Amino acid sequence: MRWLQNHPKTLESMYGSTKWLIKKMGPMFEKIGNEKVDRWFRKPEEWSKQAMFDCQMCGQCVLHSTGMTCPMTCPKNLRNGPCGGVRQNGHCEVKPDMKCIWVEAFERSTQMGTWGADMMMIQPPVNRQLEGSSAWVNMVTGADQDVPTGWIGLNTITVLPKGIDYPTAK
Ligand code: SF4
Numbered sequence: 333m334r335w336l337q338n339h340p341k342t343l344e345s346m347y348g349s350t351k352w353l354i355k356k357m358g359p360m361f362e363k364i365g366n367e368k369v370d371r372w373f374r375k376p377e378e379w380s381k382q383a384m385f386d387c388q389m390c391g392q393c394v395l396h397s398t399g400m401t402c403p404m405t406c407p408k409n410l411r412n413g414p415c416g417g418v419r420q421n422g423h424c425e426v427k428p429d430m431k432c433i434w435v436e437a438f439e440r441s442t443q444m445g446t447w448g449a450d451m452m453m454i455q456p457p458v459n460r461q462l463e464g465s466s467a468w469v470n471m472v473t474g475a476d477q478d479v480p481t482g483w484i485g486l487n488t489i490t491v492l493p494k495g496i497d498y499p500t501a502k
Pocket residue numbers: 381385386387388389390391392393394395402403404467
């Protein structure tokens with residue numbers, strides 16, 4: 333199913349529908365108990381996202397902001413772009429046979445129409461306490477939006493200079 337990653341526009345619309353559906357289910361999650369729902373959701377989420385994205389279950393999914401490419405598959409787990417060790421051929425300095433995931437993320441983000449420009453948002457450090465939990469449930473509870481003291485809301489930080497448009501698909 334990894335081939336799907338080279339169809340980021342399709343994945344983006346799948347992400348949009350999943351997000352809509354899961355948010356709709358929020359009140360039901362609360363009735364059942366978020367911890368219980370988390371236990372039910374973990375495995376299906378892991379299976380489906382591992383098959384598609386090699387998901388590492390960080391519990392704080394940012395796929396739509398990273399060209400539908402999982403940043404946790406970077407050997408250094410970087411969430412804000414490449415490390416500076418990218419080889420001239422665009423491959424990783426740690427795993428020379430592997431294309432840098434940030435090169436792929438950038439290329440894919442330009443094919444996305446809705447969330448492509450989110451690539452320019454600065455992501456806070458990953459919250460390791462959420463590791464292994466369901467990012468879908470954390471999205472509903474808002475746990476994935478908790479940021480360390482000193483950070484401001486995710487949607488308010490961007491590194492794109494004013495007047496410059498990100499080259500996303502229309
Ligand atoms: S960002 Fe986290 S939850 Fe999303 S695919 Fe990667 S490891 Fe999985």
